[in-house]
Amino acid sequence: MQSAELQQEQGDDGTIVRLAGNLAVAHLGSLPDRLDALRGPVATVDLSGVTHIDTIGAWTVHRFALAHNASLRGVSDEARRLIDEVGKECEPVAIRPEAEYPLIRVLSEIGVATRTAGHTMVGLLGFFGGTLVTAWTLIRHPRRVRMHAIVQRLEVVGVSALAIIGLMSFLIGIVIAQQGSVQLRQFGLEVMTINLVGRLTFRELGVLMTAIMVAGRSGSAFAAQLGTMKLTEEIDAMRTIGVSPMEALVMPRVIAAVVMMPLLGFYASIVAIIGGGFLCAVALDIPPVTFVQRIREVVPITDVYVGMIKAPVFGLIIAICGCYQGMQVESNAEEVGNRTTAAVVQAIFLVIVLDAFFAVFFTWVGWI
Amino acid sequence: MTDEEQRVLESEQRLEEAVEHAEFAISVRGLRNRFGDQIVHEDLDLDVRKGEILGVVGGSGTGKSVLMRSIIGLQIPDAGEVHVFGEPMIGRLDDEEALAVRKRWGVLFQGGALFSTLTVAENVEVPLREYYPNINATLRDEIAAYKIRMTGLPCEAGPKYPSELSGGMKKRAGLARALALDPDLLFLDEPTAGLDPIGAAAFDAQTRELQQTLGLTVFLITHDLDTLFSICDRVAVLADRKVIAVGTIAELLATDHPWIQEYFNGPRGRAAVSAQKAHSGQAQGGAGLAERQ
Known part of the structure; x- marks a missing residue:
């Protein structure tokens, strides 16, 4: 089970990116960064050499294909199932609450503390x-x-x-x-x-x-x-x-x-x-x-x-x-x-x- | 790549092969647990096959949770052996290879056990951060986002803190965190306890769907007869300090142990059986209709 590999070649309809090896999270290594750095346009992503894939690998492939509007080729049933699963349409999910400006935050904290103190006394x-x-x-x-x-x-x-x-x-x-x-x-x-x-x-x-x-x-x-x-x-x-x-x-x-x-x-x-x-x-x-x-x-x-x-x-x-x-x-x-x-x-x-x-x-x- | 990274990768690779070749996901032999004078487990054996959903049932105090804690290493048993994917687990909590095994499982605790100072999405990112610090932040955020969607949480749940969530949402968030590293083995401790019937049924369906999509093995502790009937491949019954029977529900019904008979043939058990029959009958009827058309 070798690590994930990336190859790039020129095909008839444009650039073909070949991914091969193990695309599970433990073996991805720098693949996501290399994919990010890759300049398009990419027409096709070929997955026929992929031995194993998990949802994190599937997401990496999916976002790359989406960014370049490329088509997928040589997808195994396992990979197809996972890519379909992660690629379901949905609104974006925020990770953290939106940050406030520091000054406003300090002022609001002072206000809240004053109010709390007043409430507590009453x-x-x-x-x-x-x-x-x-x-x-x-x-x-x-x-x-x-x-x-x-x-x-x-x-x-x-x-x-x-x-x-x-x-x-x-x-x-x-x-x-x-x-x-x-x-x-x-x-x-x-x-x-x-x-x-x-x-x-x-x-x-x-x-x-x-x-x-x-x-x-x-x-x-x-x-x-x-x-x-x-x-x-x-x-x-x-x-x-x-x-x-x-x-x-x-x-x-x-x-x-x-x-x-x-x-x-x-x-x-x-x-x-x-x-x-x-x-x-x-x-x-x-x-x-x-x-x-x-x-x-x-x-x-x-x-x-x-x-x-x-x-x-x-x-x-x-x-x-x-x-x-x-x-x-x-x-x-x-x-x-x-x-x-x-x-x-x-x-x-x-x-x-x-x-x-x-x-x-x-x-x-x-x-x- | 440093030597240490190389070693970690090697142990992971070895484990991947072990996962592929192991016959059982979990294998427990001769387990013995004792708290003071009270013996919870004595000579307990249990095998969990790869790719199945095994339901674990038993009366209160029969040590279902203790069994789970023994397997995942939170409780050190007095005697016995536990193998996960063929790797011995007892007394190797900090071992490097045992660590590789720990990456292959996810655990959902009863109350969700989310970290209260982090948002839901940050909770999901914790295992990724811990084990794969090289993944860049954008990708990590995206991974957390789709794990959250995958477990059926609404999109606005991501930046919320656990204290702002309902019980059912906490469990789903806990499930998202358990699935963060794409585990092969999932432990669920009473996942539907405290949920309303609609929420419980939805959670069951979600579990089944994820199990099929990701090819999971699921160790599921439950009291919920509907869960047992609708999604479990096999059921293990804990009583008299051991696993007294393992099998499909039909097989269990054929045994004449009084507790099993009472459990499945009590009023609640019968209701669940008839509900299940009605459900599968309907599905078959629907299929028949489709064929006729």
Whole structure:
């Protein structure tokens, strides 16, 4: 089975192109390019030497004959069948969607992104309203509260996260103490490391880092779970049976996040302080007893309040973003992935924005 | 031509001869597949003749898809041998010669399994790009275009993304991609599942037509009795962890295995038989009429 061959000769009625050998795709080699380069006019294409042909070879022959308006000769039954098949008349088929001008594309993408952002903000606000309405219904009809689902979510959001949040906070405590002590040593104020660790963890980092971790762990899970349930029509099935997905799916998650965030935030702050104390004991020779005493002196109770007021709000934002994005899934599995990403990004963004507002607010009310 | 290209071409040529001379397209011997404690296949034998459409049927969980995955190398069996065109396939997923065999088959997965970031036409071009990067872009686009027409897709389907297609169109696009390299062997996993009866019948007719035009061997997993009756040359029945019977439907009906009897003589089976009889009777009647005229 030799490769495809091409010969050209002058016949009575014009040029004859002889194709021979194996015209299957694996053996075509440069034949299509050589045929393209061939200058006409060609009267006849002779295929009598062809041993084997497939549809790709048949197409190559067909387009060549068509381009030169040449007739075919010596066509075997096999080749005839394939050439007839590929040569059926049809409208042209486009391969890709038509490309846009780059400038217009950039402008349209900016427009679409702005619109999406606006829609999402309005949607989130609407979803928040829906959650409040559902909460009010549940307060009026306490028997409809699904304790089982809530307890299950509390475990997943809170208890299962203890290990990872503990480890993270312990390391953060160590890092703050270590970095802080290096800077403060320049002023001979190494002992102020304790103030730094105590106030920073309770006021800001304990809750903020916990919120980021919960957004990554649970906010994403909410979006993915609800999104998958949307896809498998579980949520539609619920509605037809008369169960409100807001009550059965969204509320337990919101409640779990709101309840668990302060607990996790407090736990994280304490563990971070233990981490800071550990470093102070090991690297700065401050004994743990002194450390605890100092902490009690320098950290005002309002710092704890600041953290504990912020935490449930952050929990609410995380749960709302996760559930909202999950409920927005419409068509396919790819969307679940995109929505999950969006849920985490939005939650963390909103948490940080709100944290800035809280910082200004608490300074304003005098909880410095 | 580099040495490597030469080697690839040689192995392809050898395979072409093998395809020509092999008696069976696929030959499975003593296949054993196990998932944990659950044994799916035990001592399973199956031969697929060249140029036939073999339907594979069996109850849910009898391992029809696992059998297909074992043959195409996605599932490594615990024991047994699989030969495709006489080439042993087990444990040679990355082998160069096994690669030559892979070019000779196309697979249509249940959901179409199109690449979601590419348009339909670009999907069809993927195998061409991968195996024959020397083909110039215009020719490749033209090849993709006629493969799309060949599988009965409308012309405007080419630049669409898979997410914009209906289930039936996804399957046709998957078929176009499976046929991109003009394979000798085509695997279809439940091609008519989820299609409406008209779409299913059209897909069956298309499969039959392509099989005859291109001289394909088709390994067809199906639950659709109409497909079995209308286009399959032979049917293999999977039950009790093996292939319990292979043959034409008439031959299968003659066996007295309870599952086969229930399958073909159940209400749906009988309906398909009578539909088939009515259809062939009509065709004969039509031919008779033509002769009389």
